[in-house]
Amino acid sequence: xxxxxxxxxxxxxxxxxxxxxxxxxxxxxxxxxxxxxxxxxxxxxxxxxxxxxxxxxxxxxxxxxxxxxxxxxxxxxxxxxxxxxxxxxxxxxxxxxxxxxxxxxxxxxxxxxxxxxxxxxxxxxxxxxxxxxxxxxxxxxxxxxxxxxxxxxxxxxxxxxxxxxxxxxxxxxxxxxxxxxxxxxxxxxxxxxxxxxxxxxxxxxxxxxxxxxxxxxxxxxxxxxxxxxxxxxxxxxxxxxxxxxxxxxxxxxxxxxxxxxxxxxxxxxxxxxxxxxxxxxxxxxxxxxxxxxxxxxxxxxxxxxxxxxxxxxxxxxxxxxxxxxxxxxxxxxxxxxx
Amino acid sequence: xxxxxxxxxxxxxxxxxxxxxxxxxxxxxxxxxxxxxxxxxxxxxxxxxxxxxxxxxxxxxxxxxxxxxxxxxxxxxxxxxxxxxxxxxxxxxxxxxxxxxxxxxxxxxxxxxxxxxxxxxxxxxxxxxxxxxxxxxxxxxxxxxxxxxxxxxxxxxxxxxxxxxxxxxxxxxxxxxxxxxxxxxxxxxxxxxxxxxxxxxxxxxxxxxxxxxxxxxxxxxxxxxxxxxxxxxxxxxxxxxxxxxxxxxxxxxxxxxxxxxxxxxxxxxxxxxxxxxxxxxxxxxxxxxxxxxxxxxxxxxxxxxxxxxxxxxxxxxxxxxxxxxxxxxxxxxxxxxx
Numbered sequence: 016x017x018x019x020x021x022x023x024x025x026x027x028x029x030x031x032x033x034x035x036x037x038x039x040x041x042x043x044x045x046x047x048x049x050x051x052x053x054x055x056x057x058x059x060x061x062x063x064x065x066x067x068x069x070x071x072x073x074x075x076x077x078x079x080x081x082x083x084x085x086x087x088x089x090x091x092x093x094x095x096x097x098x099x100x101x102x103x104x105x106x107x108x109x110x111x112x113x114x115x116x117x118x119x120x121x122x123x124x125x126x127x128x129x130x131x132x133x134x135x136x137x138x139x140x141x142x143x144x145x146x147x148x149x150x151x152x153x154x155x156x157x158x159x160x161x162x163x164x165x166x167x168x169x170x171x172x173x174x175x176x177x178x179x180x181x182x183x184x185x186x187x188x189x190x191x192x193x194x195x196x197x198x199x200x201x202x203x204x205x206x207x208x209x210x211x212x213x214x215x216x217x218x219x220x221x222x223x224x225x226x227x228x229x230x231x232x233x234x235x236x237x238x239x240x241x242x243x244x245x246x247x248x249x250x251x252x253x254x255x256x257x258x259x260x261x262x263x264x265x266x267x268x269x270x271x272x273x274x275x276x277x278x279x280x281x282x283x284x285x286x287x288x289x290x291x292x293x294x295x296x297x298x299x300x301x302x303x304x305x306x307x308x309x310x311x312x313x314x315x316x317x318x319x320x321x322x323x324x325x326x327x328x329x330x331x332x333x334x335x336x337x338x339x340x341x342x343x344x345x346x347x348x349x350x351x352x353x
Numbered sequence: 354x355x356x357x358x359x360x361x362x363x364x365x366x367x368x369x370x371x372x373x374x375x376x377x378x379x380x381x382x383x384x385x386x387x388x389x390x391x392x393x394x395x396x397x398x399x400x401x402x403x404x405x406x407x408x409x410x411x412x413x414x415x416x417x418x419x420x421x422x423x424x425x426x427x428x429x430x431x432x433x434x435x436x437x438x439x440x441x442x443x444x445x446x447x448x449x450x451x452x453x454x455x456x457x458x459x460x461x462x463x464x465x466x467x468x469x470x471x472x473x474x475x476x477x478x479x480x481x482x483x484x485x486x487x488x489x490x491x492x493x494x495x496x497x498x499x500x501x502x503x504x505x506x507x508x509x510x511x512x513x514x515x516x517x518x519x520x521x522x523x524x525x526x527x528x529x530x531x532x533x534x535x536x537x538x539x540x541x542x543x544x545x546x547x548x549x550x551x552x553x554x555x556x557x558x559x560x561x562x563x564x565x566x567x568x569x570x571x572x573x574x575x576x577x578x579x580x581x582x583x584x585x586x587x588x589x590x591x592x593x594x595x596x597x598x599x600x601x602x603x604x605x606x607x608x609x610x611x612x613x614x615x616x617x618x619x620x621x622x623x624x625x626x627x628x629x630x631x632x633x634x635x636x637x638x639x640x641x642x643x644x645x646x647x648x649x650x651x652x653x654x655x656x657x658x659x660x661x662x663x664x665x666x667x668x669x670x671x672x673x674x675x676x677x678x679x680x681x682x683x684x685x686x687x688x689x690x691x
Contacts, residue, residue: 175576176554176562182580183551187525190547209528213521213551216514221641224514238513242520300638303559 019043019066019096022127030273033113035103040123041096042066042089045073046081048132055085055132057124057140059149061332062261063253065096069146071334078347084138089124091145093260100197100256110197112260117145117268121152125160139351140289141165143332144302145261148173148268151310154287155270163350164287167294167343168322168331170306172269172280177301180217181266187213188255197256204251210258211250215242220298220327228326232336284313291317292350294343296330320346357381357404357434360465368611371451373441378461379434380404380427383411384419386470393423393470395462395478397487399670400599401591403434407484409672416685422476427462429483431598438535438594448535450598455483455606459490463498477689478627479503481670482640483599486511486606489648492625493608501688502625505632505681506660506669508644510607510618515639518555519604525551526593535594542589548596549588553580558636558665566664570674622651629655630688632681634668658684 019041027038043066048055056079058069066088073079079086090097092115100112107113128134140153140161147169154164155171170177191206193199223229224238235241250258270276271283291314295307304321311319322339324330330339357379365376381404386393394417396407404426411417417424428435430453438450445451466472478491478499485507492502493509508515529544531537561567562576573579588596608614609621629652633645642659649657660677662668668677 174559174563175565176559178576179550179562179580180554183521183525183547183554186547186550187521187528190525190528190543192530192543205528205530209521209524209547212517212524216518216521217554221512221514221639222643224517225512225643227513238516242517301559305560305563 019090022131024123024126027119027123029113029119030116031114033107035092035098035107035113035115038123039098040089040092040127042087042127044088045079045086046084048085048134052132052134053136053138054083055087055128055134055137057128057137057153058086058088059120059124059140059142059146060088060091060094061142061144061146062265063094063258064333065094066090068333071332071340072344078344078351087128087132089127091149091261091264092120092123093257093264095254095257099254100260101254109256110259112256114267115260115264116272117148117152117264118156118273120264121149121156124149124153125157135160137161139163139165139347141167141347142169143167144169144328145265145268148265151270151287154289154291155283156273156275158286158288161289163291163353164289165292165294165347165350168296168299168302168328170268170302171284171310172271173266174306178266180301181262184210184213185259185262188258194255197259199255202251203255207250207253207255208247211246212242214250215246217300218327219329220300220325222298222325223327223329226325281313284310285315287314287317289316290350290353292320292346293317294320294322294331294346296322296324296327298325299328299330301328357428360469362461362464365457365461367451367457368454369452371445373430373436373445373451373453376461377436378427378430378465380425380465382426383417383424384422386423386472390470390472391474391476392421393425393466393472393475395466395475395491396424396426397458397462397478397480397484398426398429398432399480399482399484400603401432401596402671403432404428406671409670409678410682416682416689425466425470427465429487429599429602430458430461431595431602433592433595437592438598439592447594448597450594452605453598453602454610455486455490455602456494456611458602459487459494462487462491463495473498475499477501477503477685479505479685480507481505482507482666483603483606486603489608489625492627492629493621494611494613496624496626499627501629501691502627503630503632503685503688506634506637506640506666508606508640509622509648510609511604512644516604518639519600522548522551523597523600526596532593535597537593540589541593545588545591545593546585549584550580552588553584555638556665557667558638558663560636560663561665561667564663619651622648623653625652625655627654628688628691630658630684631655632658632660632669632684634660634662634665636663637666637668639666
């Protein structure tokens with residue numbers, strides 16, 4: 016028994032040349048598609064997250080209200096539910112899983128939305144972090160289909176600093192000999208724990224730690240308890256090759272890296288017709304507000320709306336801080352009613 | 354032939370209980386001590402740095418002018434020149450090297466300054482990063498001896514976020530099985546390289562990478578070239594146990610963690626009589642300006658003077674950006690003439 020559906024996409028030729036045969040896109044929907052088929056919202060997943068990790072933003076009375084909207088949560092390729100290193104049969108299994116771009120993901124999601132549901136217009140695409148990356152891609156790849164986008168705590172292109180942060184994360188995981196170039200029998204636990212500890216410094220802001228919100232708000236008994244249980248505990252549940260596959264997707268994210276825009280980032284931003292709320296967190300250490308400001312300045316109908324939060328990247332998700340969720344939900348309501 | 358001297362300190366009882374027998378403090382001096390013995394400046398080293406890595410700030414016409422001042426650069430314990438995991442004989446060698454605090458370091462430096470040179474007053478103590486940590490310690494431990502301090506890009510106490518960043522660095526190094534709990538025969542190169550890549554995201558700011566200063570100012574041919582040559586190249590030269598020993602010193606740095614202040618951080622800050630220029634970099638990712646502002650607010654005679662630089666932590670050293678060096682040198686001249 017699963018709580019999600021599979022879109023059998025057949026053989027999908029990827030941007031970088033490989034073909035994902037019998038490609039599967041796992042997704043979950045909330046609410047019902049109306050007769051006009053004009054009430055669908057696409058809400059992609061984030062790095063290492065699955066559809067269940069997106070549910071905190073969905074609910075009656077919320078902006079993403081399943082009584083009103085048909086909300087589709089597509090799982091990113093590589094996340095363990097859609098086609099991934101951990102579930103692909105040989106020969107594209109494990110570390111041989113091909114390079115998948117955010118563009119590949121969104122084109123596959125577009126097929127789901129159009130082929131399975133016959134949807135022609137989307138009132139909103141939204142997402143956190145790598146979900147925001149996919150949201151930007153929806154805006155740039157399907158400008159006539161997407162009416163609104165709300166990418167939060169993410170970017171339209173992986174910045175050089177973000178790339179370097181991810182190099183550190185990757186290096187920590189792959190320093191573990193048990194990783195064995197991806198051909199592990201048992202999980203490389205030491206590497207996963209190291210990766211988690213590296214991530215811990217980036218995932219929340221300096222001020223979050225200064226104010227001891229790990230203890231005072233999240234209820235951990237000490238900083239070390241937070242590092243072991245919240246951070247290591249989360250990463251130990253993930254497959255190392257899946258994490259590395261999605262990391263590659265992230266590092267190579269760029270809305271202009273396709274035949275439409277040929278690397279012209281400003282052109283790709285300028286092509287986004289959707290009304291956009293671009294929402295960084297002011298204290299996000301890897302998606303700093305300056306990158307969002309640049310994006311907004313080059314988009315025709317975008318507003319820059321930062322989270323005034325000390326939760327850093329985690330201001331945007333996954334629903335960790337109630338005040339940030341309230342702010343986000345309010346802004347999504349405002350955007351949807353515009 | 355070496356370019357430094359050794360202070361043979363004998364058996365040094367450390368704060369955490371071990372005795373460093375035949376403890377050696379390596380140091381280098383520049384200029385001459387005057388007859389009144391009132392022209393000495395102490396300028397401690399930074400994390401993994403040695404005295405040669407401090408020389409960029411010293412020179413004729415500079416604030417630290419050896420024609421005018423007697424500049425003493427003491428090497429931090431654990432840095433490979435002073436007593437360290439890499440040079441201690443059994444049984445305190447390698448990973449058995451005892452826990453050394455910044456307080457231990459500064460008390461040892463005080464012995465050098467008083468016992469070897471007979472100095473009673475110091476016109477200035479200054480240092481970058483962990484050198485700043487030691488500088489704050491000088492101010493708090495010897496308030497009647499130190500006339501001025503100029504800690505730059507550092508703090509008087511390791512913040513919780515800084516601690517977490519260092520946990521990531523440590524986890525990356527120690528994820529390498531070749532590290533072997535410190536009993537390696539050959540250096541754990543994979544772990545050192547991983548540590549370097551983690552460090553790379555922290556050592557410069559997001560804006561530094563955004564502006565491609567690694568290429569445009571530092572002359573590397575690509576981002577990867579910068580990561581391999583600048584970052585991995587630096588860390589591969591260091592001994593892993595030395596790095597871990599100094600990392601412990603850093604994580605446990607706190608000017609109030611001693612019998613004088615018994616953990617009362619504000620009291621320790623309040624005891625610093627020296628005129629102080631506290632100089633963070635506005636874009637430093639691990640010593641954010643807010644922590645410096647807190648320190649200045651609780652020190653009786655301190656000014657908050659940030660580097661307006663996008664070089665992040667590297668605004669302060671080691672002499673990498675000429676404009677930052679000029680700013681720093683100007684401020685040190687101003688402080689010394691006050």
